[in-house]
Amino acid sequence: MATPGQPSPEQMAAMQQQFAAEAAKRGMTPEQFAQKQREQLVADAEKLGLSPEQYLAQLRARALQQMEAQRQGQASPQAGQEGEQSPQSQQQQQPQQQTHQVPVQPGGPVDPKALAVANFLRSQDLKPRTCILDGQRKDMFKVKRAIRAIESPAYAKAASKKNSLLPPVTDRASAENVFKLLPLSLLALRVSKSDPHEGHNHAKPKNRVKGLWTVKIEQHQEADGMMHYVWLYEGPQWKQKAMAAGVVAAIFAVVLFPLWPMVLRQGVWYLSVGMMGLLGLFFAMSIFRLILFCVTVFAVPPGLWLYPNLFEDVGFFDSFKPLWGWQETKKKKAKKSKTAEGPAQDAAPSATTTSAKPASTPSSGPVKRDLTARVEEVEE
Numbered sequence: 001m002a003t004p005g006q007p008s009p010e011q012m013a014a015m016q017q018q019f020a021a022e023a024a025k026r027g028m029t030p031e032q033f034a035q036k037q038r039e040q041l042v043a044d045a046e047k048l049g050l051s052p053e054q055y056l057a058q059l060r061a062r063a064l065q066q067m068e069a070q071r072q073g074q075a076s077p078q079a080g081q082e083g084e085q086s087p088q089s090q091q092q093q094q095p096q097q098q099t100h101q102v103p104v105q106p107g108g109p110v111d112p113k114a115l116a117v118a119n120f121l122r123s124q125d126l127k128p129r130t131c132i133l134d135g136q137r138k139d140m141f142k143v144k145r146a147i148r149a150i151e152s153p154a155y156a157k158a159a160s161k162k163n164s165l166l167p168p169v170t171d172r173a174s175a176e177n178v179f180k181l182l183p184l185s186l187l188a189l190r191v192s193k194s195d196p197h198e199g200h201n202h203a204k205p206k207n208r209v210k211g212l213w214t215v216k217i218e219q220h221q222e223a224d225g226m227m228h229y230v231w232l233y234e235g236p237q238w239k240q241k242a243m244a245a246g247v248v249a250a251i252f253a254v255v256l257f258p259l260w261p262m263v264l265r266q267g268v269w270y271l272s273v274g275m276m277g278l279l280g281l282f283f284a285m286s287i288f289r290l291i292l293f294c295v296t297v298f299a300v301p302p303g304l305w306l307y308p309n310l311f312e313d314v315g316f317f318d319s320f321k322p323l324w325g326w327q328e329t330k331k332k333k334a335k336k337s338k339t340a341e342g343p344a345q346d347a348a349p350s351a352t353t354t355s356a357k358p359a360s361t362p363s364s365g366p367v368k369r370d371l372t373a374r375v376e377e378v379e380e
Contacts, residue, residue: 041055112165143226194214
């Protein structure tokens, strides 16, 4: 009979089977898998500046706190017994979780290596998409694209440069460890899709943008390929600062206009008069071309337009080409559309069935094809 607080032999056997299955998935023996978990545990403890014993003590304390909260929330005695067994199973399975879970240290100093990795990934095409996090728009990307960028030759080239802070990458595991530097310094965090209207009685809003997720930050920062991460690091802000400084300088220049030298003020006055003259000339030309069209509609129909492409959706210089043109009637427009559709119809296969008649000699003129579908009777 198992002592209180310790797992039963059946539970121990189930844990061993699960451990062996996890090792088999990774192509290792249970001893090799256990050794790898110990090395990962030591590495995680060194990142936090703790000894392995202290780190294990913290993990046990967290597991006990979670189980205490589960005990208080459960009402049935059977649920309470299951809660007593779960801390031990969590302690046994905790080394297996260390391969994916990343402990986040809020308020800690930003690692320069993590900043270097973030700057590199921000410069790569991770195919980000916009999401809503706490009412703000953020860039979201998939982990697999970030891992792919870290394993790319561009990363190896950037990491081989002199004084580069990018950590070296040799295999998939080292690439995942490099990516885990981002959540450790709170530069990017794992998120999942959430519904802000969940639990409300009202209907969902009709003006929702398709594909725009509302996300929430997950507690466990894992590094699976299909998971989504959101950028909290905006990158260097020198462009935004330069634009803000330029706007402030322009406002000060406008406010201090009376203090400008006389030459600059005269130049601004001449420039404004020239712009007003061009604008007035444009309106005068528009009115003149309309009057000319109204006169020519009755004098020489269908009417003459001056600068016919002036208000068309074309470029600036194309708006003034050609100089003049006749008004297009509906017949001409229909004829143009038919000529445009003609080659497409000739390329389409005919839907009629051909009979066994000798082919006629080709004529010099255009051949009209009957494309109407019909059913012919076949005599037996």
